[in-house]
Amino acid sequence: MNALELNAICKTFGSQRALDNITLAVPSGSRTVIVGPSGSGKTTLLRMIAGFESPDSGSLSLNGKVLLDSTRDVPAHQRRIGYVPQDGALFPHMNVAANIGFGLATKGHARDERIAELMDSVALDSNMATRWPHELSGGQQQRVALARALAQQPSLMLLDEPFSALDTGLRTAMRKMVARLLADAGVTAILVTHDQGEALSFADQLAVMRQGCLVQAGQPMALYLHPRDEQTALFLGEAVLMPARIENGWAECDLGRIAVNHQGRSKTAQIMLRPEQLQVSPASPDGTGCRGVITERDFGGNTCTLSVTLVAGTLEPGRSLPVHCPGLMAPAIGSAVKLTTVGQAHVLKS
Template sequence: MLELTSISKSFADTRVLDSLSLNVAPGSRTAIVGPSGSGKTTLLRILAGFETPDSGRIVMQGKTLFDEASFVPAHRRGIGFVPQEGALFPHLSVADNIAWGLDGSRQEKRQRVAALMEMVSLDQALAGHWPHEISGGQQQRVALARALAQRPSLMLLDEPFSALDTGLRATTRKATADLLAEAGVASILVTHDQNEALSFATQVAVMRAGRFTQVGTPFEVYTRPVDEDTALFLGEALVLPAELRAGKAICALGEVATDSAQASGQGRVMLRPEQLSIAACAPHESAIAIVDVDFTGQLSTLTLALAGQAEPLVLKTVSQPGWRPGTPVKIAVAGTARVF
């Protein structure tokens, strides 16, 4: 549906995007995730037509939007854009915000607005309200309806849920993903929130310093990250030095199976918290003891001391009763460790 080839962009002497390539399938949801300053928003603005790349090629549904010889302006691309915090027109009502840019008679616009409000689960009674009179989640739905009104082939979302509180962010994100899937509109979400990216997308593109370090399904990039930086950015992880041989890693947790039968010598392995099962035990059963417990409800961050190892292990896991400093524990590992 969308193909980017070798997109590069510099501002003055700073290279912001470095030869990016990406394919987006029809009706799919792609999340571009990375730290601040990695180039995410610049890429989104290039796709929308607000910025021009220095080089590369953009093709959407067989039509070239940009290459060395051509450039299609933003208003002719058929791309919807939902910016941060909605960016609604404060002097227009909810209905007029949604109808902005629509063609047709007043009656036709009214019917289209009503259909769009129903599509994004907005009460029709809100049609006459001003933007400041509705909640943040409702404002985002109005912005989405306004973008959908143009019947776009592609929807771009620039951190649209960042201003919402945690609970509302999750429900609004889920509703938006379901709505776009139902409408059959391909979408690209830019975010620095890894949980948001993994939850929203069918394809995740991890971005760092203007490059894609990894592109794949949410499960692939989470369970098989290409390097330590990607692993740690996408969630909690325990990374340990290890001696590798014959598909095994000898590390602080003992002998652990790995995802590489060929790796040998000194290396590093990664385990996700959900692979670790931690239980209190008798002192003679383990050489691992709790040094500190940071309890935050469902999850606790444990600092563990291991006999013969100078540096403690710090990991986040599901809370259990009876955990306190000095408690000896044993750790069981499920699955395989990722080798770096």
């Protein structure tokens, strides 16, 4: 069953179309991640779901109950939706414990215990309970905001870049912890992030927005390997793009003959592979295969991104292809290599 259903939501600010006909279903208990360039409408969409913004048209229902359509607009405090805004937005005149306990109905000892439990669940030390928001780091403020939203036991949780102020290690730990907390509580969640890795790992469903439109939604791996267009492909990670002749399920291109997921008529099209689908090995002495030269090497720890320029072919001069290889096995700049491909290429829409 779908927990949340958005249908043809539109919102304009002056002449700015912030949301353009958004239709999206979020299955019960699942995690949907929204990604998109700055200004594409992600926060506006969350605020609208939470009830802080009214759309110009469209409808929205949660667990089968209509919260918004042309005749009704259920106010935010009656929606049972938890919202962790982009900036945390803690109440500045309340300490950490008061912020977290803001919406708790319990009093006295039970309330203190629940606050301590919530602080523990977001890895905040209990001695921070009496601190003021301005005495916290950005990452600590985000965790207080998260605990405050969890305290409401929402049926839907909206998280707008909740881990952006955390360092890499804590960010990964928090992400896993939040995923577990939400799953244990059976809470449906929508998360906005600018971090592609985070989006791909956290999401059951990934939704890509651009200029107020929902460009594509689906399982993370499906979007990563089969993006709708070049912009979406590049938004979700590095991509190897090249022109090819497509015929009978095969692409003929500078990299050789590669299987593609396209049947239909023969045509010329742009194909896409992910950099980890290219493999480099020492160039064969007889010069066979697709040959290239390493022109750049970007050491990134466990993975190294190589730039490889092909020795022959149709690509414009100076254009290089990104290749990922294990960091400790990266060939030196200037090495002559042979390029082979793994798996299918994806044919992009022209």
